[in-house]
Amino acid sequence: MxxxxxxxxxxxxxxxxxxxxxxxxxxxxxxxxxxxxxxxxxxxxxxxxxxxxxxxxxxxxxxxxxxxxxxxxxxxxxxxxxxxxxxxxxxxxxxxxxxxxxxxxxxxxxxxxxxxxxxxxxxxxxxxxxxxxxxxxxxxxxxxxxxxxxxxxxxxxxxxxxxxxxxxxxxxxxxxxxxxxxxxxxxxxxxxxxxxxxxxxxxxxxxxxxxxxxFDALDNPDAVVFSFQVAKNAKQVVLLNNGNDKLIYALLTKDGTVEFSYPANPDDPKAKFTLNNSPRRTLTFGNKTATYSLYEDPANHSVGITIQVDGKTYDWQGADNTQHGSLDFSQTAYSNVTGG
Structure with missing residues (x-):
């Protein structure tokens, strides 16, 4: 004790x-x-x-x-x-x-x-x-x-x-x-x-x-795969790499605000882009309301995007000398892109 x-x-x-x-x-x-x-x-x-x-x-x-x-x-x-x-x-x-x-x-x-x-x-x-x-x-x-x-x-x-x-x-x-x-x-x-x-x-x-x-292209230059300015409204069409081998499409206003982007969830297995290299390069995607098709025609030095909605087709051509990058993905594979 x-x-x-x-x-x-x-x-x-x-x-x-x-x-x-x-x-x-x-x-x-x-x-x-x-x-x-x-x-x-x-x-x-x-x-x-x-x-x-x-x-x-x-x-x-x-x-x-x-x-x-x-x-x-x-x-x-x-x-x-x-x-x-x-x-x-x-x-x-x-x-x-x-x-x-x-x-x-x-x-x-x-x-x-x-x-x-x-x-x-x-x-x-x-x-x-x-x-x-x-x-x-x-x-x-x-x-x-x-x-x-x-x-x-x-x-x-x-x-x-x-x-x-x-x-x-x-x-x-x-x-x-x-x-x-x-x-x-x-x-x-x-x-x-x-x-x-x-x-x-x-x-x-x-x-x-x-x-x-x-989206700020100056802060993310490596993310831009393909882009151009739309001639009729000065908006910017941008195709981006999200850093995880997936593509994202975005339509930007003049101040860099994203007006529309696809897909809403890059990890959605149903969200796909379809690439076609002939007769011109096109990258097509869509949602319930519209179908979009980015195009690049190297022979005619033209780029743009067509939008099909409510039975009508709109062609937004790219302004001259505003193209950056290409839809040529022969050197890079993206997991949400099919075709080629």
Whole structure:
């Protein structure tokens, strides 16, 4: 028994020695914060954060966490450092989040935001007290780290992402002490070579969504297999390699916006192009409403596209000297092209 008691005492002493407490004093004259970490030498540690009344030395708020991350500056813990989205973020921030003239509190409760980033609980100041706001807390949990505060325009900004190729940027105003989204922009580059931007904006009654698909030939020169400008309307016909041995057709407006593309899903096994090399090179494809046929006539130095829809055929000829590439695929095989 004596040996066991000595071991338990040694373990308790070891834990006590490892535990560290830090004080944040640059918050307010009315209160300060104490951070206790059980494993201060680790990047992430179990611990707690306590907001303490300066006059009474009583705890106002205490948050326990299994996953705190504390950065020190010359051995000191500081409040209100917010390097968004991926830089240092203090475990306690003191700022007016709802634009009522009173500073509120953001207190780290772990690493629950995107990619194991810091997350916070938001306490709003009201009549000398702090009250947990679930609505504001969501903004500091469901995105990438703490939200940004635009005090001049009275807006809150969030960002979240998935992998390298999808990002979402949101702007909130505050109405009836609740954050309300007025703009949500999603940038999606996960379906190369296209870039898809979707924006939802508040029009006073509801969120109105618009989606734009674009292609930038300057940023993707290797993707262009064949292209030309349509003489009659200056639109750009582009045949693209999606980087995975599949062809994609796109019709672009003058600003690079994709007006139409085929196939909707390049991995659809039923979506095929048919190549015919005689008497001129043609590449034909279609959907339920129309049949399209790109053509290239080297003998007559002409290119274009015919469109058959509702029993009518339209011939969009290419403008002179605008052709790039060729429909000659003798040196390259595409998995969604048949014939030859």
């Amino acid at each position: 004596k040996r066991l008691a000595l071991i338990l005492a040694a373990l308790a002493a070891s834990v006590a020695h490892a535990q560290e407490t830090y004080t944040i004093t640059n918050l307010s004259e009315a209160f300060y914060a104490k951070i206790t970490l059980e494993q201060p030498s680790e990047v992430f540690s179990k611990g707690n954060i306590t907001i303490i009344d300066t006059k009474t030395d009583k705890a106002l708020i205490k948050i326990e966490s299994d996953d705190l991350a504390l950065s020190l500056h010359d051995g000191k813990a500081l409040a209100n450092i917010k390097e968004l989205p991926y830089g240092e973020q203090s475990v306690v921030m003191y700022e007016d989040f709802n634009f009522d003239g009173n500073k509120d509190l953001a207190i780290e409760d772990g690493q629950n935001s995107c990619y194991h980033g810091p997350s916070f609980q938001i306490y709003l100041a009201d009549k000398g007290r702090f009250t947990l706001s679930r609505a504001f807390t969501r903004l500091a949990q469901e995105y990438c780290g703490m939200f940004d505060v635009d005090a001049e325009n009275k807006q809150l900004h969030t960002m979240t992402k998935s992998g390298c190729c999808w990002h979402q940027y949101s702007i909130f105003t505050v109405k009836d002490n609740q954050p309300q989204a007025i703009s949500i922009v999603e940038d999606d580059a996960s379906t190369p070579p296209f870039f898809i931007s979707t924006e939802a904006k508040w029009d006073g009654k509801k969120m109105v969504k618009t989606t734009t698909k674009s």
